[in-house]
Amino acid sequence: MRRINSRSALFLGEVVLALLIFALSAAVCVGLLFRAYRVSEASRDLNQAVFCVQSAAEVFKIQPELEKVSALLGGDLQSGHCYVYYNEDWQPAEKKDAVFTMLITPHFEAGVAYAKISLNKGAAVIYELTPSIYAGEMI
DSSP: OHHHHHHHHHHHHHHHHHHHHHHHHHHHHHHHHHHHHHHHHHHHHHHHHHHHHHHHHHHHHHOOOHHHHHHHHTOEEETTEEEEEEOTTSOBOOGGGOSEEEEEEEEEETTEEEEEEEEEETTEEEEEEOOEEEOGGGO
16 A cells, blocks of 8 residues: 555656646746747837938938928927827827837038937937938038
């Protein structure tokens, strides 16, 4: 009778150990999947930010006047800066619905027009670019 109980206890111990190993493996896999999701989301945001900032830079190069840049991009002019807002799906949005904000700050010196264009998510800068164009007599 003692021999049967000894085998049962040993089998039960093996099953508990297998369950613990399985639970640990599952926890590691879930952690890896969550990290991969975050990396994928950050990559998506960076790709969209590069696209939006490059598009704004091309608009600025065509027309370096901030009022016209703002009108073409659908942005808001506030004290010499242009703000363009996007929602979580990267669609143009109102300020209250915005998740991403593109800030265009132009400055001119020696006949050259510069614009610092940055795209932010909250306080974090996702992507930034500084295009320039010879403006000559336009300024």
